[in-house]
Amino acid sequence: DIQMTQSPSFLSASVGDRVTINCKASQNINKYLNWYQQKLGEAPKLLIYNTNNLQTGIPSRFSGSGSGTDYTLTISSLQPEDVATYFCLQHSSRPRTFGGGTKLELK
Amino acid sequence: EVQLVESGGSLVQPGGSLKLSCVASGFTFSNYWMDWVRQTPGKSLEWIGEINTDGSKTNYAPSIKDRFTISRDNAKSTLYLQMSNVKSDDTAIYYCTRPRYRYNFFDYWGQGVMVTVSS
Numbered sequence: 001d002i003q004m005t006q007s008p009s010f011l012s013a014s015v016g017d018r019v020t021i022n023c024k025a026s027q028n029i030n031k032y033l034n035w036y037q038q039k040l041g042e043a044p045k046l047l048i049y050n051t052n053n054l055q056t057g058i059p060s061r062f063s064g065s066g067s068g069t070d071y072t073l074t075i076s077s078l079q080p081e082d083v084a085t086y087f088c089l090q091h092s093s094r095p096r097t098f099g100g101g102t103k104l105e106l107k
Numbered sequence: 108e109v110q111l112v113e114s115g116g117s118l119v120q121p122g123g124s125l126k127l128s129c130v131a132s133g134f135t136f137s138n139y140w141m142d143w144v145r146q147t148p149g150k151s152l153e154w155i156g157e158i159n160t161d162g163s164k165t166n167y168a169p170s171i172k173d174r175f176t177i178s179r180d181n182a183k184s185t186l187y188l189q190m191s192n193v194k195s196d197d198t199a200i201y202y203c204t205r206p207r208y209r210y211n212f213f214d215y216w217g218q219g220v221m222v223t224v225s226s
């Protein structure tokens with residue numbers, strides 16, 4: 001199974017900050033990497049698929065990049081409504097596996 | 108609008124059984140593979156199993172294989188998860204998910220249902 005190592009596990013930032021979250025795969029996943037946002041008490045919601053494709057309706061301050069084993073989610077200017085836990089998912093091979101999550105809070 | 112609505116979660120004793128249901132609407136259910144994903148109290152997410160469009164093929168994570176069974180009723184647009192011989196490690200929120208068409212990732216999620224395994 002492909003292991004996904006996500007960092008940091010916890011992040012505190014101020015409104016307007018640029019925020020980056022990383023995921024590292026245990027092997028090349030060929031850009032088959034998604035990012036999900038989960039707010040308290042809700043199901044995960046798809047933000048970005050296949051590394052850098054923004055899901056419909058997601059604000060453009062969210063972006064993704066990466067290749068091979070290393071991937072990044074960037075929030076260009078943090079907003080209060082972005083407080084959530086973020087997960088990466090590799091769907092390069094089965095079983096699909098998730099990162100451990102990054103809890104993002106406001107400073 | 109795609110909707111997935113799970114039900115059946117509850118408190119169950121170790122070694123017991125439980126059946127979860129997921130009613131789908133807003134899309135042609137019989138055209139999609141479907142998956143179950145669970146989230147532990149520590150917030151880790153784990154894919155646990157999938158079923159093909161006509162229910163003839165299933166795949167399971169090792170952690171639940173031979174204890175859980177996924178099935179579906181396309182006439183009722185309903186997905187099921189039969190849980191048997193449950194353990195404390197099975198305590199989690201269980202999500203029914205639908206993949207994006209022709210992709211391997213989870214696109215739509217239900218609201219989740221809580222299963223607690225405890226004596």
